[in-house]
Amino acid sequence: MNSEIAQSAPTTRQSTVRLSATPRGARLARRLTAEQLDTWGWPYATDANGTAALLVAELAANAVRHGRERGRDFRLRLTLYPQDATLRIEVTDPRPGRRPPTPGTLRPPAADAESGRGLLLVEALSSHWGATWGDGFSKTVWCEVALG
Template identity: 70%
Template sequence: MNRDIGHSAAPHSALRPEGFQLPAPTGHFVIRLSATPRGARLARRLAAEEVHRWGRPYDSDANRTVTLLVAELATNAVRHGRVRGRDFRLRLTLGPDGTSLRIEVTDARPECRPPSPGAIPPPSADLDTGRGLLLVEALSTRWGTTDGDPCTKTVWCEVALY
């Protein structure tokens, strides 16, 4: 498991020229996890912890929403984007103003793309699956899919943290 966390650091005040203003703090969290149900569960738990560290308590609506969105995207990466021996990557990026968060899940199956936003077919009434992207669409401000390289795709969403 690889983890890369970046936090903006404030330079020592004595080193700042007069009138210098620091940019708004941002948070960044990246981790590679095994493309297994255990990896998806761990993604959900680590996201909840990181969002809590960024000032949204575990029991807040914002934390619960982010946790659910990460769970859905990570589960899809495991179910539909898994290639034996390849991990998936979770990236969380807190917006500069601290009121928005971008969630990205990258998997190893670029040919297995989800439907476009707004074009998700209704789930089958007799199945217990097929509702994850509907939740992503309903709870995020926007979402989509991007290609990173010939071997991966990233499904992302953005969520307001009011």
């Protein structure tokens, strides 16, 4: 008898959560990301987990600071593509009119500026990033990072 073992492709994993558009919600987004990656096999102490948590922290902080609309939350979606160990991070906020700069056009802030470095970090640490507007009520800023 001839038997073959069929190997299936790893399943894409996804996690989505809505969080309050407050500094507390942004901190929680970072913590939930670290926990989710640990569950998916990238422990807390790994560089991949730390990088993903930092990227989420920056995007969530921007959603709270620039995309906040009174009484509306922001959404964090994590999508893991295990076949190439890529994580896609999406943060959706309710301010479609506040468009972020496009990739490759960022300029460093003045040396004494207290803010303005978040998207520079996202650009430096991710393989791709950008923004999409799917409807007239929200925008999504996303990035992808190789977890290796």
